[in-house]
Amino acid sequence: MIREHIGMVFILLGIMFDFFGVLGLVRLPDVYNRLQAATKCVTFGSAGILLGVFIKQGFNNFGFKALLGIAFIFLTSPVAAHAIARAAHRSGIPLTKETIVDQYQEDNELKD
Amino acid sequence: MTLQNRSRLFVFIFSFLVWLALTSIRDLEEVVAGLLVAALVSAIAGKFLITSEKSEHIIKRIFSAIKYLFKFLWEMVKANLHVAYIVINPYLPINPGIVKIKTKLTKDSALTVLTNSITLTPGTLTVDINPEKKEIYIHWIDVLSKDVEKNTKSIGGKFEKLLTEVFE
Numbered sequence: 001m002i003r004e005h006i007g008m009v010f011i012l013l014g015i016m017f018d019f020f021g022v023l024g025l026v027r028l029p030d031v032y033n034r035l036q037a038a039t040k041c042v043t044f045g046s047a048g049i050l051l052g053v054f055i056k057q058g059f060n061n062f063g064f065k066a067l068l069g070i071a072f073i074f075l076t077s078p079v080a081a082h083a084i085a086r087a088a089h090r091s092g093i094p095l096t097k098e099t100i101v102d103q104y105q106e107d108n109e110l111k112d
Numbered sequence: 113m114t115l116q117n118r119s120r121l122f123v124f125i126f127s128f129l130v131w132l133a134l135t136s137i138r139d140l141e142e143v144v145a146g147l148l149v150a151a152l153v154s155a156i157a158g159k160f161l162i163t164s165e166k167s168e169h170i171i172k173r174i175f176s177a178i179k180y181l182f183k184f185l186w187e188m189v190k191a192n193l194h195v196a197y198i199v200i201n202p203y204l205p206i207n208p209g210i211v212k213i214k215t216k217l218t219k220d221s222a223l224t225v226l227t228n229s230i231t232l233t234p235g236t237l238t239v240d241i242n243p244e245k246k247e248i249y250i251h252w253i254d255v256l257s258k259d260v261e262k263n264t265k266s267i268g269g270k271f272e273k274l275l276t277e278v279f280e
Contacts, residue, residue: 017192017196020192020195020196020199020200021195023199023200024195024198024199027199027204028199028204028206029206030208032208032210032237032239032251033206033208033253035237035251036195036235036237036251036253037195037199039231039232039237040188040191040192040195040232041192041195041196041199043232044188044189044191044192061133061134064133064134065134068130068133068134074228074232075228077232078227078228078231078232078238079228081231081237081238082227082231082237082238082239082240085237085238085239085251086239086240089210089239089240095208095209095210096208098206098207098208099208099209099210100207100208100209100255100258101209101210101211101255101258102209102210103210103211103212103249103258104210104212104239104240104249105210
């Protein structure tokens with residue numbers, strides 16, 4: 001009974017952070033800043049939902065799948081963000097006007 | 113047994129156990145399919161998991177890894193509150209830019225964990241890495257300084273010490 005409620009709290013927290021991530025995706029100016037919101041909040045939010053499902057279900061087949069999902073989200077989402085940011089910078093997508101420094105552009109040696 | 117084969121065997125056992133946890137063990141078809149998939153995975157990608165012979169201080173390293181996990185989770189909670197604050201604030205207080213930091217870690221696995229942690233912690237996102245010169249380029253949503261040494265301390269410093277204990 002108490003487990004149901006704790007799981008529900010985690011699911012609600014997860015949905016809240018997913019909402020913040022989506023809000024950031026709409027409000028922030030360029031692709032790099034949007035990726036910041038997309039990786040942090042959406043990773044944490046989805047992990048929260050899966051953790052809530054695990055707490056509600058306990059250690060059976062279903063709960064273990066949720067735990068494994070958390071591990072895979074934590075491993076893959078930063079890698080995807082890195083790949084998108086690097087590809088965007090290499091294909092010349094400009095940073096927003098408020099940008100104050102771009103040391104990646106200054107040392108151009110990594111680009112062919 | 114050579115190092116590569118030992119790594120393959122380890123990957124085979126681990127992936128088969130994960131398969132058993134995901135499916136039901138009473139079903140013979142599932143078990144056979146799991147054996148085939150685990151064999152395929154370990155044949156293709158098995159040699160990358162264990163790459164060095166040494167295994168001393170194994171308990172100390174596991175202890176450091178657990179300590180690192182808790183530190184990382186705490187930093188991650190802070191990161192999410194930070195981004196939530198920026199997004200809700202009507203003036204959108206951002207100050208973005210791409211900065212460069214240096215690292216002392218040498219192993220590929222340690223670098224991967226470091227860059228993934230940087231991406232998931234407050235305001236920073238790894239854009240690219242230069243493996244020869246050991247430099248990491250980071251997009252920072254709220255740039256505080258442009259100095260390489262200072263940024264190395266404030267972004268990478270908090271993880272680097274523990275990661276050195278875990279991996280090297």
